Amino acid sequence: MNEVLSDSKTYIEVFKEITQIKAFFATKNSSKPGWPFYNEELFAEVGLADAVHVGHWQTHSDNVQIITQEMVDRCRAGDFVLEYPDDIEEKKKFTSEEYNGGGILFLDSDGAITDIPGVLLTSMHADCIPLFFYDPVKQVIAMVHSGWKGTVKEIGRITSEKMQSVYGCKASDILVHIGPGISKCCFQVDKDVYEMFRDPSFTTKGIKYYIDLKHYNKRMLMETGITEEHITVSDHCTCCETDLFDSYRRDGSKQRMGGGICILPVVE
């Protein structure tokens, strides 16, 4: 499995064997309330205290952002970069004082892609599935929040396709880790939700409806050309494992666990 629990039990390291990037999923020991996911102690612990932070006001959308050099340069110069769609309500705009730590923040957004070293892409979760992407050939990363709504909207597919169209990634080079999230054991849904999935036939148990979001995402990603051997899937269920994870489904938790991925700057 492509995950290792840190000695401090504050995060699960993802893609540990890959030295060019750092990727993690926070446990309940380092989760935070509110949004976006921002935990300075954890960022320092994983060696990313100086990274440019990218966060989202997540809306279960299929919006995946491209992090540009211009945005990163503005951040490095001390600006807070706030991006939002033209039609977003006025009240959802807010100032850097209301936001932890500066960086780049997108409103109405659930994923980001970059090829710029030193940029920490984050997402936040309380059962929804984190998708970690890495292309070792083009040195491109992506971090995505894919709950059931995002999965129905196929945000994972959109991310894979954008990595290919914008960055010239070959699907056959892309590695994906489908991280900790609510698993089939716990994700019982109503029939109307069940029927929104293209092919939910593998998920019935009698008259109850269960969705396997991890499997569904894996199949979707394979349809974009990513190979099965390049996709790893977490065994962790955030709803079952009370010692390690917060869960909205289990106890209505307001705590949010962060996913993060960053290309490490090359030390000259």
Ligand SMILES: [Zn+2]
């Ligand atoms: Zn479970």
